[in-house]
Amino acid sequence: MVDTILPLNVKNATVKKRDKRIIGPINIQISTKGFTIIMGPNGSGKTTLLRLLHGFENPCGGILNWNSDVESVQQNQSFVFQTPIMLRRTAIENVTYPLSLRGIPKDTALKIAKEWISKINLDHLCNTNARFLSGGEKQKLAIARALITKPQLLFLDEPTANLDGSATKEIEKLLQEAHNAGTRIIMTTHDIGQGKRLADDLIFLYRGTIHESGKAKDFYKKPETQEARAFLNGDILE
């Protein structure tokens, strides 16, 4: 049994690129359960914050305190990108890939992958080269690939940004199921409606700093900052 890697405490974390501050100082606690949405206008630092939490970005100041050792943290989280990165392999091979990295026997990996492929309704495309799938199919495949190792924590960077309504609905259903099964989810979006549909907690970012953080329903009901109110009203934030 793997110890839980959460909660995560982020204290005064700052990310800079070429001496320019991108985000920070960030102070948040990621609790063990829930569905957190990171919201904000374009360029507010949502993706950078997600990448910081996942370990893609190193903070130039501050610390990230996990409830576990580095190896456990790396093994128990997955990341889904805005533009899905597909291996030049078939759909089923893409899904089995993380299992093969962990040394799981081919037969077992294939069996688990087939269950996931069925779950995302892509049985008929099992042996199709993943690069030929539609945007929605690729994203479902990317989510299945991210969830197949049963991570405790799943990061998603605007997974439905380029998708139509029906594909978005399917992705949201998949994420709700993962959330109900106990996966901690942190996702960025600038879709106000999506935040309302999915979020337990919400972090509102503006110009690289957290302007609001708390329960999603409170944020939607009574945003505390002027920027959050403007964002929810659909005003253009500069």
Add this chain to the structure above:
Amino acid sequence: MNDIVEGMLSAFRLIFSLDRDLFEIILLSLQVTLTAVIIASIIGMPMGAWLAVNRFKFRRFTIAILNALMGLPPVVVGLIVYIMLSRSGPFGVLNLLFTPTAMVIAQVIIITPLIASISHQAIRDLWADYHDLLISLNTTKRQRILTLIKDARRSLLTGSLAGFGRAIGEVGAIMIVGGNIDHLTRVLTTAIALETGKGEFAFALALGFILIALAIIVNLAIHTISKTERASNW
């Protein structure tokens, strides 16, 4: 022009006469070249992949040297291998000079930089695509290299075929280290050089056409076996 036509006709006559000496030369050409390509691919592909995924102090310099080595003069390689394998050389005791093994060694040295450089370029592009995913999946360097080699296999095949093309047509180095000995180290290119020297242009051309045909057949065979250029693989 007559020589060319006569050469083509001679090539057909030679093939259909099932000349035993000719088939011996063709077989040795293929044996030496394919062995060299396999060894050079085993060395060059992981080398190219390693260069693509690693960042180190003299990386640019190493890549520049590798690219420069693609143009290694075969005669110089042949001369160096000759000195190394000759009785007074450090590997003289192995008695490899004027054997097919010496020819393979020379060809491996000539084509490894070519295969490594093409592999590096193919894998570097794929690494740019895969970078975030493979980092996110917490892969080890070995896993990254193996994944990239597997998924770039069609581009890597092009590198191996380029190596094959260079090796099968190579004459300078293998002439020096092989000695063009009849029934032992004579291959198509050295036989062409010999026949040209004797003034047998039509026969030399016939061997030349066979050499070209052989290169085309091997390329086609490898493309067919590896299922490249099929619509489903585009």
